[in-house]
Amino acid sequence: MDDKRTAFLDRVRMAVQDSEETRIAWSELLAPCDDSARLNAFAQRGPDEQQILLQTLVEQASLLHLQTHLCPTLDQAAQCIAEITLTSATEFTAEPALILHDHPLLRALPLHAQAAINHTPRHWTGNRDPEVRNRTLAASIGVTVADWAIAESATIVQMTRPGQPRSTSLVPSIHIAVLLLSHLTANLAEAYALVRREQNCDSWTLISGPSKTADIEAVMVHGAHGPKAMHLVVVTEPVNDAHAGFAVAS
Amino acid sequence: MPAATVTLFVQCLVDALYPEVGEAMVQVFDRLGVPLLYPEAQTCCGQPAYNSGHHREAEAAARRFIDLFEDAEAIVCPSGSCVAMVRRHYPELFAHQPIMRERALQVARKTFEFSEYLVDVLGVVDLGAAFSGIATYHDSCHLARTLGIREQPRQLLRHVQGLSLAEMNNSDACCGFGGTFSVNYPEISLALVDDKIDNILNSGADIVVGCDVSCLMNIRGRMSRRGENLRVLHLAQVLAGEERA
Amino acid sequence: MKLGQDGDYVAAAREGMGNPCLQGSLRSLQARYGKGALDVWKTLPDPNLRSRVKARRMQTLAHLDRVLELLSQGVEARGGQVFFADNAEAANGYILDLARKRGVKRVVKGKSMLSAEIGVDAVLEAEGIEVVETDLGEFIVQIAGSSASHIIAPCIHMDRRQIGRLFADKLGIPYSEDPPTLTQAARKALREKLLTADMGLTGCNIACAETGQISLVSNEGNIRMASTMPKLHVALMGMERVAATLEDQRELLQLLTQGAALQKLSTYVSFVGGPRRKGDPDGPEEFHLVIVDNGRSRILADPEFREVLACIRCGACLNICPVYGRIGGHAYHSPYSGPIGAVVTPLLHGINRHADLCKGETLCGACRDVCPVENDLPRMLVALRCKLAYGDPGWGVRPHNRLEALGFKIWGRIVGHSRLYAAMLTIARALQRPFVGRNGMIGPLPGLKNGWTAGRDLQPMAEQSFRERWRARQNNNPATADNSRETRHGR
Structure with a gap:
C-alpha cells in the first residue's frame, strides 16, 4: 500500500519538476487566511445592519422556496414549529412525528406548552441513542439548529456533532432549522472564517433551501431526495447564552 | 501632421475572391489622404495551416510575412482573423526562437484591423460615407474575442448616412466557418451557418455587414443556396459607397 | 452506447442534430446559462477573481504531490482510508475488493463522471452487485440504457413523454408526463434504495488538503444521502480535483455553482473526511477516498496541457459552445463532452482515437471567454491538431491524415x-x-x-x-x- 502511494506521488512530483524554480513556496501556498477583518465585521455588527441582513436573507430565501418565519421569542418559535407541524402533510409516514437535534436551544423551546402537538411523537437525537435511526425514518419533520446562516445566499451552516447527526436535516420529508439572529452572517467568506475558527469540525453541510431538480425538461421541481420543504425559524430577540449552544456570537 | 503610410495586408481570400473589398479599403484610405504601400509578393498569413495544426507550414508563412512587412510603419488588414493570427499566434509560433520572436512582436505591434485603425489610430468615425439600407453587423469570432474589437465597426456604421443599424440575436455566435472545419465537418458547419442566417433574417435587415471575408463567404454561400436575397458586405464596401458593393 | 469506445463523431453528431427534443433543450439551456455565466463574470465585485483563482490552481498543481500527501494525511487523521489508484483497473480492483470483503449487495451512486470514465459500474454489476444511479438525470439514463449527454443535465436529450413511458415501463407507475409527478415517483423509488444500500459511491467536486476533507455539491440531496446512510462511503477523486486551502475551496466552489447553473450556491454542499464518530446514528462506518491518476499525471507533465487540469467541471463551456449546442453530448463518446471533453478525452484516452474531437470545432473561443478558471481550450485544441498533423512520439500519436x-x-x-x-x-x-x-x-x-x-x-x-x-x-x-x-x- 505504502509503495503504491510512494510510486504515485513520485510520478506526480516528476511531472511537475519543471516548475520547481518558478512556483511559490509551499509555505506560501498553505499560508493561513487572515480572518480578522471578517470576524470583526461579524462581531461588531450592530442591530441596524443585522436587520438589513435579515431582509436580504428573507428575500433570497423566497427565491429558493425556503420559508422564513421571524419569531421574536422562544415562545413564538415554539408556536411556529407547532403550526408547521399541524399544517404539513406527511409523505413517507402515516402520522406526523418530530425528530429534533439534542441542542440546548431546542431544549429551551417550550414545545411542551404547545397543546396542539401534544400527541405528536417527538424524539431527541441523543448521543449514542440506538433508536435515533429508526425514529428519524419514522419522522415527518426534522428540527435542527443552524450554527450560522448566510444572508447573501439564504444558506444555513450545519455542523455535525455528537447528538446532532446529519440525517435529521436530510431524511424526514420536512426540515425546520432554527436560527438565532445574532448568528446571521453576511456572506460565504464570513461564514468560512467562523468555520475555520471552529476548528475541529468533523463533517458539515451548507444547506440553501429544500431539495430540487430540473433534470426533466428543465422544469424546476422541489423535493428530489432531500427534504421537500424547508423552514427557517429565526429567533430575532437575544437569548440566554446557555441556550445559544456551542457557537456563541462573539 | 502627415498620416503614417499604411502598408496593405489584404488577405489571400480578398486578393483572390473579393478584390472589391481591397479596393474599397483603398478608396477609404485615399479619401482620408493616407499614403499606401502594397507589397505585391504577399500571399497568406498562414492561418489555415496554423488552425489545422500544420505549424511548420504556418511558421514558414509567418517568416515570409515578417520579412515582407517588418519595415512597414503600419500594417492594416480587412480581416480580424488574420490580424489575430499575426498579433496572437506569430509570437507563439516563435516562442522558442528569441530573435524571430522579437521580430514577430515588432510586427504584431503595428498590425491593425481596418476598423480598429480608422477609429483607434486615426481617430475617425465619420468618413462622410453614404449607403442606404438597414444593416445588421456580424461579430466575427477572432475579431470580437481575440482582439476585443466590437464597438469600432458599429461606430463607423452608425455614421453612415442613410444606414440604420439593427442588431441581430447572438451577433457574436460563430458562423460555423472555422477554416477546414467547414469542409471536414460540413453538416455541423451548416447547422451553425443556418442559425446565423436565421438570426440575420429575423433582425429585419437587408444587409449583413462583417469585418472578415471568411465569415462573409460562408454566410453568402449558404444564403445563395437557400435563395435568400440579402446583401452580404464587408465594412469597407459600406464605407466606400454603393459602387464598391 | 458504451462509453470510451470508438464512435463515429459525425454519425452521432448527425443523430444529435436530428433530435428535436435535444435541439430545443440545448437552445434554451444555452440561451440562459451560457450567456448568464458571461454576465456573472462581467459583474463580479472583484474583476480579477478568475485570473487569481487560475493562478492558485496552477500553483496547487505545481505542488500536487505534496498537496495530495497533505490531503491523505488529513483524511487518515479523521479515520478515513486513502487509496492511490494508478489507473482504472487499480481503482476498480480496490472498490470491488472492498465490496466483496464487506458483502456489499447494493451500491447507490452520486453523480460521478470519473466513475463513468473508469467503468466501475460494469465491474460491480459483473459481480452481481446492484448499482443504482440516484441523481435523477443519471437514474433516467441508466434505466433507459443510455448515457449522459451533459455534465450537469444528463437527460437533456429526452423529453417528458419518453421519460413518462420509461417510468411506466420500468417503475410500474401509471403513465404521466408531468415532471413533478415523475420526479416524485423517482424520489419514492430511490429513497428505498438510498436507505438500504450497503455502499455509497460518489465523486468529489473539490477536495481540501488543508482540512483533510472532500466537498460534494448537489441540488437533489442524493449525494448527501449516499454519503450518510450506507455503512460504506467510497469517494472517487481525479487527482487534480483538490484545493490547497479552505479559502481556495470557497472561491472554486462559488465559481463552480455560478458556472454550472448561475447559482450563488447549490442547495447542498457537504464536507466530509472520515467515518462517523463512535455512537453517531448515521454517517458511514468507513470512508474511503480513491485518488485516481488514469492518465492525469501525463497531462500534468506536459506544460502545453497542464492547465486543463485546473478545470472544475462546471459545464459552462458546454452551455456556450455552438458546436456542442447542435450536436449534443453523445457525439463525444465520453463522459466528458463539450469543449472540455474535446480536450481531455483525447489526452486521457488517445489522440488518434479521438481525432474528430480535436478537429471538430471552429475555435470560436466562446469557451475560453466563459471558463471560470480561464482555461484556453482553443489553444489546446490547436496543440492537439499539431500532434495529429505531424505525429508525436511522446504522446504516441501517428500523423492522422x-x-x-x-x-x-x-x-x-x-x-x-x-x-x-x-x-x-x-x-x-x-x-x-x-x-x-x-x-x-x-x-x-x-x-x-x-x-x-x-x-x-x-x-x-x-x-x-x-x-x-x-x-x-x-x-x-x-x-x-x-x-x-x-x-x-x-x-
Whole structure:
C-alpha cells in the first residue's frame, strides 16, 4: 500500500519538476487566511445592519422556496414549529412525528406548552441513542439548529456533532432549522472564517433551501431526495447564552 | 501632421475572391489622404495551416510575412482573423526562437484591423460615407474575442448616412466557418451557418455587414443556396459607397 | 452506447442534430446559462477573481504531490482510508475488493463522471452487485440504457413523454408526463434504495488538503444521502480535483455553482473526511477516498496541457459552445463532452482515437471567454491538431491524415512563392469557369470540395485579383508607381 502511494506521488512530483524554480513556496501556498477583518465585521455588527441582513436573507430565501418565519421569542418559535407541524402533510409516514437535534436551544423551546402537538411523537437525537435511526425514518419533520446562516445566499451552516447527526436535516420529508439572529452572517467568506475558527469540525453541510431538480425538461421541481420543504425559524430577540449552544456570537 | 503610410495586408481570400473589398479599403484610405504601400509578393498569413495544426507550414508563412512587412510603419488588414493570427499566434509560433520572436512582436505591434485603425489610430468615425439600407453587423469570432474589437465597426456604421443599424440575436455566435472545419465537418458547419442566417433574417435587415471575408463567404454561400436575397458586405464596401458593393 | 469506445463523431453528431427534443433543450439551456455565466463574470465585485483563482490552481498543481500527501494525511487523521489508484483497473480492483470483503449487495451512486470514465459500474454489476444511479438525470439514463449527454443535465436529450413511458415501463407507475409527478415517483423509488444500500459511491467536486476533507455539491440531496446512510462511503477523486486551502475551496466552489447553473450556491454542499464518530446514528462506518491518476499525471507533465487540469467541471463551456449546442453530448463518446471533453478525452484516452474531437470545432473561443478558471481550450485544441498533423512520439500519436498533410505541404510551397501563387490563381480561374452558375456562384461539386458545396454555393475566383487590379491602377497612374514595392528577396 505504502509503495503504491510512494510510486504515485513520485510520478506526480516528476511531472511537475519543471516548475520547481518558478512556483511559490509551499509555505506560501498553505499560508493561513487572515480572518480578522471578517470576524470583526461579524462581531461588531450592530442591530441596524443585522436587520438589513435579515431582509436580504428573507428575500433570497423566497427565491429558493425556503420559508422564513421571524419569531421574536422562544415562545413564538415554539408556536411556529407547532403550526408547521399541524399544517404539513406527511409523505413517507402515516402520522406526523418530530425528530429534533439534542441542542440546548431546542431544549429551551417550550414545545411542551404547545397543546396542539401534544400527541405528536417527538424524539431527541441523543448521543449514542440506538433508536435515533429508526425514529428519524419514522419522522415527518426534522428540527435542527443552524450554527450560522448566510444572508447573501439564504444558506444555513450545519455542523455535525455528537447528538446532532446529519440525517435529521436530510431524511424526514420536512426540515425546520432554527436560527438565532445574532448568528446571521453576511456572506460565504464570513461564514468560512467562523468555520475555520471552529476548528475541529468533523463533517458539515451548507444547506440553501429544500431539495430540487430540473433534470426533466428543465422544469424546476422541489423535493428530489432531500427534504421537500424547508423552514427557517429565526429567533430575532437575544437569548440566554446557555441556550445559544456551542457557537456563541462573539 | 502627415498620416503614417499604411502598408496593405489584404488577405489571400480578398486578393483572390473579393478584390472589391481591397479596393474599397483603398478608396477609404485615399479619401482620408493616407499614403499606401502594397507589397505585391504577399500571399497568406498562414492561418489555415496554423488552425489545422500544420505549424511548420504556418511558421514558414509567418517568416515570409515578417520579412515582407517588418519595415512597414503600419500594417492594416480587412480581416480580424488574420490580424489575430499575426498579433496572437506569430509570437507563439516563435516562442522558442528569441530573435524571430522579437521580430514577430515588432510586427504584431503595428498590425491593425481596418476598423480598429480608422477609429483607434486615426481617430475617425465619420468618413462622410453614404449607403442606404438597414444593416445588421456580424461579430466575427477572432475579431470580437481575440482582439476585443466590437464597438469600432458599429461606430463607423452608425455614421453612415442613410444606414440604420439593427442588431441581430447572438451577433457574436460563430458562423460555423472555422477554416477546414467547414469542409471536414460540413453538416455541423451548416447547422451553425443556418442559425446565423436565421438570426440575420429575423433582425429585419437587408444587409449583413462583417469585418472578415471568411465569415462573409460562408454566410453568402449558404444564403445563395437557400435563395435568400440579402446583401452580404464587408465594412469597407459600406464605407466606400454603393459602387464598391 | 458504451462509453470510451470508438464512435463515429459525425454519425452521432448527425443523430444529435436530428433530435428535436435535444435541439430545443440545448437552445434554451444555452440561451440562459451560457450567456448568464458571461454576465456573472462581467459583474463580479472583484474583476480579477478568475485570473487569481487560475493562478492558485496552477500553483496547487505545481505542488500536487505534496498537496495530495497533505490531503491523505488529513483524511487518515479523521479515520478515513486513502487509496492511490494508478489507473482504472487499480481503482476498480480496490472498490470491488472492498465490496466483496464487506458483502456489499447494493451500491447507490452520486453523480460521478470519473466513475463513468473508469467503468466501475460494469465491474460491480459483473459481480452481481446492484448499482443504482440516484441523481435523477443519471437514474433516467441508466434505466433507459443510455448515457449522459451533459455534465450537469444528463437527460437533456429526452423529453417528458419518453421519460413518462420509461417510468411506466420500468417503475410500474401509471403513465404521466408531468415532471413533478415523475420526479416524485423517482424520489419514492430511490429513497428505498438510498436507505438500504450497503455502499455509497460518489465523486468529489473539490477536495481540501488543508482540512483533510472532500466537498460534494448537489441540488437533489442524493449525494448527501449516499454519503450518510450506507455503512460504506467510497469517494472517487481525479487527482487534480483538490484545493490547497479552505479559502481556495470557497472561491472554486462559488465559481463552480455560478458556472454550472448561475447559482450563488447549490442547495447542498457537504464536507466530509472520515467515518462517523463512535455512537453517531448515521454517517458511514468507513470512508474511503480513491485518488485516481488514469492518465492525469501525463497531462500534468506536459506544460502545453497542464492547465486543463485546473478545470472544475462546471459545464459552462458546454452551455456556450455552438458546436456542442447542435450536436449534443453523445457525439463525444465520453463522459466528458463539450469543449472540455474535446480536450481531455483525447489526452486521457488517445489522440488518434479521438481525432474528430480535436478537429471538430471552429475555435470560436466562446469557451475560453466563459471558463471560470480561464482555461484556453482553443489553444489546446490547436496543440492537439499539431500532434495529429505531424505525429508525436511522446504522446504516441501517428500523423492522422496524410492527404491533408500533403495538401498543406503543397499549400506551403504555393504561398511561399508569389509567382507560383499567382500562376495557381490563374489556373484555378480557368478551371472554375465551367462551374460558375448564372447567379455568379459555383454550385454543388462532386469530390473533395463537396464538403463545402453540398450545402453552400462557392464564391468563384475574381476575374482580376486585387494584386492585378492594384498593378493596373499603378500603371494608369505612374505618379504613384513608387508605391509598388518588391520584397527584399524578390519573391
